[in-house]
Amino acid sequence: MSRQSTVDLRARLLRAAEAEIAATGPARASLRAIARRCGVSHQATAHHFVDRAGLFTALAAEGHDLLLEETQEAIAAVPVEGGQQVAAAGAAYVEFSRRHAALFDLMYRPDLLRNDDERLLAARLAQRELMLATIAAAQARGWGADVPTAELATLGWAAVHGLAVLQRDLVVSAVYPEVDLDSILRRVVHVLDQLG
Secondary structure, three states, X not given: OOHHHHHXXXXXXXXXXXXXXXXXOOOOOOXXXXXXXXXXXXXXXXXXXXXXXXXXXXXXXXXXXXXXXXXXXXXXXXXXXXXXXXXXXXXXXXXXXXXXXXXHHHHOOHHHOOOOOHHHHHHHHHHHHHHHHHHHHHHOXXXXXXXXXXXXXXXXXXXXXXXXHHXXXXXXXXXXXXXXXXXXXXXXXXXHHHHO
């Protein structure tokens, strides 16, 4: 097998895993079903990934990279003042969870991943560093300046992650149909600002 076809198969397996997770959920997606989507035997996956956890970990790391890229684009599109970049990062997070629901679910399933994987750890750390830098830049201009940066990052992450999960599970629209989710993000940033 050529190097190119090996790379292609690896990429195909990752896309097939994402499709299988979307169809059955991360806990039920099997290597056999993923291999079947690619038209290969399930033993072929062992050439690239030792087991399901290895495949899922590689896919989760890709998800974090994509989330980082989309968050950077959202941040770059708005000014720093008034926590606008922080709000843009939160909105990007929720939007990512909408558009990449299967990937988002997998990224936050430590029971299905190798959480000590260097590639996954680096991807998670890159997201953390972006958020700390974004919040620190806003704090330098007076937004939330009296709250430690890591605390604001944790509070903000908890808020947007909770909103993303509630939205995914259709809980928000079922319980509070009159609430606009985008305005909630703006209010989260305002509330965090009041903490400072």
